[in-house]
Every structure is written in C-alpha cells, then in structure tokens.
Amino acid sequence: MQVWCDFRTTPPVQEIDPVFDSTLSKNGEGYSLNGNVVSYKGEVVGEFVCIQNSESYNQARAKIGLVTWLIVDFTDWKMIPIENLIAECEDSGTMLGVVVTMPAEVNGIAFALEKGVDAIIVKPEDLLIEACMIAKASRMENQPVSEAVKDEKKDSLDLIEGTITSIESGGVGERYCIDLTSLISNGEGMLIGSSSSSLALVHGEVIKSQYVPARPFRVNAGPPHSYVLMADGKTKYIAELLSGDEIMLISDSGQSRTATIGRLKIEKRPFLRISWENDYQISNSIYLQQAETVRIVAGVGKVISVTDLAIGDSILCHNSQYARHIGNQVSISAKEV
The missing domain is CATH 2.170.16 (Endonuclease - Pi-scei; Chain A, domain 1)
Structure with a gap:
C-alpha cells in the first residue's frame, strides 16, 4: 500500500515525511491533478471522482479497467462503496486510491475487504501521518501475496x-x-x-x-x-x-x-x-x-x-x-x- 501526501489545497514543502511514497497536487510534481484528470510525469494515468451519490459512484465504476489509477473522495457513505470498488478493481488493471481526512478511518480503509486500497491520500498532518505509518507497517506484515483472480467469463468452464x-x-x-x-x-x-x-x-x-x-x-x-x-x-x-x-x-x-x-x-x-x-x-x-x-x-x-x-x-x-x-x-x- 502506498501513502500519498495531499497538496491539492496546501502549498508543497521541500521535505515530506518518509511514510509518503508520492504526492498529489494541482499541476505539480508527483501525481498531478488537472480537473479530474490524474497525470504522472506528463502522462495521463487516471481519473479523480468525488463520490456524492449513486450517479457519481457509477461514474467511478465505469473507469475501472480503463485507467491505471482511480482516485476517489467521498462526501457521505465511504466504507461500503470502498469495499465494492476494491472488489471490482481486483484483476482489472486499475489501482484504487482514496482520500482520507480522519485518522480513525485510515486503518479501516487500509484493510477494507481484507485487501485494502492501493493508496491512501492524506494531508501532511501529524495524526494522519502516524495512522498511515501504523497501517502501512501492518499491511506489509500481514497481507499475503495472492494469485490473480481468474475471470469466469469464458466460452467453457471446468466441471x-x-x-x-x-x-x-x-x-x-x-x-x-x-x-x-x-x-x-x-x-x-x-x-x-x-x-x-x-x-x-x-x-x-x-x-x-x-x-x-x-x-x-x-x-x-x-x-x-x-x-x-x-x-x-x-x-x-x-x-x-x-x-x-x-x-x-x-x-x-x-x-x-x-x-x-x-x-x-x-x-x-x-x-x-x-x-x-x-x-x-x-x-x-x-x-x-x-x-x-x-x-x-x-x-x-x-x-x-x-x-x-x-x-x-x-x-x-x-x-x-x-x-x-x-x-x-x-x-x-x-x-x-
């Protein structure tokens, strides 16, 4: 699991905590956000979706398998939609990043549906950084390497x-x-x-x-x-x-x-x-x-x-x-x- 530093609304700093693997900012270094388009080193790699209702949730789902990164933020329900998105992203080629604002939410999202998300995106605040350090260490210790899930959709099945x-x-x-x-x-x-x-x-x-x-x-x-x-x-x-x-x-x-x-x-x-x-x-x-x-x-x-x-x-x-x-x-x- 990666941890990204959220610089979308705060100015970037020269040095960031070692827990961070990358950053998310508007037209800056690391992952760059221009509107809803996510880029990395000048190449479009994903989509950002703010999930407010079932319509925006389905907009996010429609991107699975089409982009490398799906980055989501939530205004209401969070854990159930995250679990659903984790399940749909598995073996699709799309990785899931989630914006987290509360330290108490970090561990639950890091281990949602046992597997957790691929990236947690937080502001450079002490309590959020500490929660991410603990969750990241736990993921490295406890999460087994699993084989890719094979899709059942094919012309024949083993009986x-x-x-x-x-x-x-x-x-x-x-x-x-x-x-x-x-x-x-x-x-x-x-x-x-x-x-x-x-x-x-x-x-x-x-x-x-x-x-x-x-x-x-x-x-x-x-x-x-x-x-x-x-x-x-x-x-x-x-x-x-x-x-x-x-x-x-x-x-x-x-x-x-x-x-x-x-x-x-x-x-x-x-x-x-x-x-x-x-x-x-x-x-x-x-x-x-x-x-x-x-x-x-x-x-x-x-x-x-x-x-x-x-x-x-x-x-x-x-x-x-x-x-x-x-x-x-x-x-x-x-x-x-």
Missing part, C-alpha cells in the same frame, strides 16, 4: 463430479423459476448453489413426462438466497434477478452461452437440501424444489431427478477457490457454511 453426502428436507420457501427468451437444449442448465465455492449444474425443464409437458425455456432454480452464474462471469442472488438480465447457460461438457431472462415465476414450494464436498474439502449445498421435474446433471449425458437422488450419487459442479463480493470474485478468506 467436476462431486459426491452427494446428504439429502434432507429443506423446508418451505419461495421457489424461483427462471424463464428465458431462448430454448434450452438437452444437457444444458445453470450453475446454482448456496456457496460460491461450488455451484451445481441444474438442468433445464426440457424432458417430457406423462404428467406435465416440458418447459424447454425454464430452469427451476430454487430459493432467493442461492447464487446463480451470470453471463458476465459474476454471480447474483436469485432474488436480485430481473427480466432482461443476461444469464449463463452451461452444457454438461462445460460449453457456455448467453441467454436472456424473460420473466421470473415465484411460488411457495417445499425444498430438498442436497449437499456435497468440493475439491477444497468444503461442504456445499443447494436447495431445490422437491419435485420429479427438477433435475441435476450428474455427468456428461446423465440427468437425475432430485427425487431419485441418493447419497453417493454424482453431481456436476463448478468449483472456485475465490469468494464473492457483490458478485465479483475476490481473493479473501470468506467462508460460507
């Missing part, structure tokens, strides 16, 4: 056969059916689950039965708390889905394609809780409606109704070592049980 360890009643709750504007093929479905570390492949309702017709545009996805993998590689809670959202369809061989949600059908239904273990020895589960028409993919060319499942059966799933924050993959030590 692994997990082993079901338990099947039990999941009570009654709101069941969501996700109805698409395109047809689902045999062997296709959506990746859904209660934990981001392992999502199960839930098959589309493409199989006819003697009691109900097929619904080849539908996935019976389960309750509102479950994650579902979207077309952009992020996850959403099922309760967050809207008509028009683009979702990812996955085949039993791991091939993916994009589909658009036409509507959501929500009804009270009984659930089964199906659990399995993934590659990271973490127990994972999915809640699915207790109905013969709801099926999981057990392997290539193998589909089983949830009412026919038994302990020891296979379930096709996509595993990840990363946690999720507002749908983004982040390398933090979150645990979902």
Whole structure:
C-alpha cells in the first residue's frame, strides 16, 4: 500500500515525511491533478471522482479497467462503496486510491475487504501521518501475496463430479423459476448453489413426462438466497434477478452461452437440501424444489431427478477457490457454511 501526501489545497514543502511514497497536487510534481484528470510525469494515468451519490459512484465504476489509477473522495457513505470498488478493481488493471481526512478511518480503509486500497491520500498532518505509518507497517506484515483472480467469463468452464453426502428436507420457501427468451437444449442448465465455492449444474425443464409437458425455456432454480452464474462471469442472488438480465447457460461438457431472462415465476414450494464436498474439502449445498421435474446433471449425458437422488450419487459442479463480493470474485478468506 502506498501513502500519498495531499497538496491539492496546501502549498508543497521541500521535505515530506518518509511514510509518503508520492504526492498529489494541482499541476505539480508527483501525481498531478488537472480537473479530474490524474497525470504522472506528463502522462495521463487516471481519473479523480468525488463520490456524492449513486450517479457519481457509477461514474467511478465505469473507469475501472480503463485507467491505471482511480482516485476517489467521498462526501457521505465511504466504507461500503470502498469495499465494492476494491472488489471490482481486483484483476482489472486499475489501482484504487482514496482520500482520507480522519485518522480513525485510515486503518479501516487500509484493510477494507481484507485487501485494502492501493493508496491512501492524506494531508501532511501529524495524526494522519502516524495512522498511515501504523497501517502501512501492518499491511506489509500481514497481507499475503495472492494469485490473480481468474475471470469466469469464458466460452467453457471446468466441471467436476462431486459426491452427494446428504439429502434432507429443506423446508418451505419461495421457489424461483427462471424463464428465458431462448430454448434450452438437452444437457444444458445453470450453475446454482448456496456457496460460491461450488455451484451445481441444474438442468433445464426440457424432458417430457406423462404428467406435465416440458418447459424447454425454464430452469427451476430454487430459493432467493442461492447464487446463480451470470453471463458476465459474476454471480447474483436469485432474488436480485430481473427480466432482461443476461444469464449463463452451461452444457454438461462445460460449453457456455448467453441467454436472456424473460420473466421470473415465484411460488411457495417445499425444498430438498442436497449437499456435497468440493475439491477444497468444503461442504456445499443447494436447495431445490422437491419435485420429479427438477433435475441435476450428474455427468456428461446423465440427468437425475432430485427425487431419485441418493447419497453417493454424482453431481456436476463448478468449483472456485475465490469468494464473492457483490458478485465479483475476490481473493479473501470468506467462508460460507
């Protein structure tokens, strides 16, 4: 983590405290601010955004991946937007700098979402300098080097056969059916689950039965708390889905394609809780409606109704070592049980 000295409203001095790695000033040495444009040694490297509301927050988000540095200041909410921006900046090529005015805020921002920001920008005041020295030393001691997070957005995903360890009643709750504007093929479905570390492949309702017709545009996805993998590689809670959202369809061989949600059908239904273990020895589960028409993919060319499942059966799933924050993959030590 870097610490910058904020000279935007105070005259620069000849010597600054050793805690500072650089400076931010208006048209001066170090990082230079001209309007909202951030430059370094004459080269444009970033954007400055004062976040006052959701509109300016989204303006800041729109710069992620396009600039080397995103520098933000806040007039109201701070910690939640910072956590969200840290998650979105990870593996994007954009570093996040935050203007801090209160010594008590320094440590929280230095370790927000465990990872912290890339730069804290403070005025050359004694209490702020002392807080930055402590936070900077702690970051150097405690923050591990993490591998870059790999984006899930690609044409194919690795699917692994997990082993079901338990099947039990999941009570009654709101069941969501996700109805698409395109047809689902045999062997296709959506990746859904209660934990981001392992999502199960839930098959589309493409199989006819003697009691109900097929619904080849539908996935019976389960309750509102479950994650579902979207077309952009992020996850959403099922309760967050809207008509028009683009979702990812996955085949039993791991091939993916994009589909658009036409509507959501929500009804009270009984659930089964199906659990399995993934590659990271973490127990994972999915809640699915207790109905013969709801099926999981057990392997290539193998589909089983949830009412026919038994302990020891296979379930096709996509595993990840990363946690999720507002749908983004982040390398933090979150645990979902």
